[in-house]
């Protein structure tokens with residue numbers, strides 16, 4: 001009788017699968033890749049579960065305190081080594097209004113690269129003369145406004161130079177402009193598609209042309225040598241080249257420039273794919289960047305200061321290093337899967353549609369509650385019905401069940417701007433206020449209405465006809 005019951009309860013036969021032996025989740029240094037103390041149940045005192053409960057999943061969570069302190073540390077590192085420094089907040093890195101507003105409250109100017117970003121900065125109350133206008137495409141109408149409002153316009157090409165001359169002549173004013181330069185630092189791949197090339201004299205030609213124009217005045221030089229630059233010597237080379245060109249122009253054209261803008265590119269504490277060591281070991285801090293840049297600049301401009309002329313203003317356009325670790329992404333597990341090759345996989349509700357940087361970073365993935373389960377290499381898939389939607393190709397995690405949450409960091413740079421409206425609604429972004437328990441929504445989650453507001457449905461198509469019959 002008993003034997004029959006047991007027999008009836010047997011599960012049907014399954015083909016065995018072979019799994020490669022996992023070295024108990026050891027990383028390349030022989031350490032366990034998952035520790036129970038990696039669990040994080042709260043962000044700045046707010047329970048992750050409660051945040052997800054209230055604002056939905058997935059959810060971007062922004063730390064006001066971290067954002068402000070990052071900006072302050074950047075400025076402190078540079079202002080303690082150089083007398084005249086400003087920071088232009090790179091809008092494209094994260095133009096969520098509240099994030100821009102916090103950085104403007106800290107004193108950052110706006111660095112914009114399109115009519116939209118220019119208009120956004122102005123709508124947030126940034127005066128035109130506190131806007132740095134970069135980029136290869138500036139329409140005539142936005143340039144007319146930017147010139148009128150005294151923005152710092154960084155010229156990208158000769159056609160823009162002509163366009164600016166025309167507009168300034170029409171307005172009957174002398175427009176103050178700077179030129180963007182590209183050159184080889186010897187440490188980074190030159191971004192030669194932007195600005196005027198220094199080595200082939202194009203930059204000199206542009207400077208001479210501005211100098212001869214009745215409607216333009218050259219007031220600065222700009223360059224942005226790339227992004228996520230880990231070798232501070234690249235910046236030493238950059239400022240030496242920029243400063244020497246400034247001296248050459250001042251000497252040969254008998255003019256005085258006001259500023260040197262060295263762009264952005266400082267790395268954030270993120271794990272770039274293909275980089276062997278962890279970010280804590282390879283990413284320089286602001287002091288290390290400043291220590292490489294400021295003394296080199298002061299030394300190269302020694303001949304200028306010895307004549308009693310002040311050092312030019314130094315402009316920083318740091319983006320990712322200021323905002324990346326000020327934002328986290330909360331996500332919930334949708335389902336578990338075992339792949340035919342034996343690997344474990346999880347589907348989560350945040351994919352590359354909202355985490356665009358998953359294409360080039362190995363973001364840190366943490367549990368949000370203790371889990372004593374055996375960690376195994378796991379593939380993290382997003383929710384999209386598209387093969388490209390892989391958030392992590394391999395991450396060591398213990399077993400999780402649907403509904404469990406995960407914390408993905410740092411995600412503040414280039415996700416809230418490069419995310420795609422693709423397949424799923426984009427989620428809410430909240431702000432954890434500094435100095436209070438308050439949490440505010442700073443960007444609402446999308447819904448059908450917000451997603452459809454740009455669609456127009458011609459009247460003939462209002463009725464889907466046969467389907468409703």
Ligand SMILES: Cc1ncc(COP(=O)(O)O)c(C=O)c1O
Nearest residue numbers: 090224227264265317318319320
């Ligand atoms: C002109 C310019 N300035 C600043 C930035 C910000 O760069 P990052 O986020 O690497 O600091 C960029 C980004 O590409 C840029 O193109």
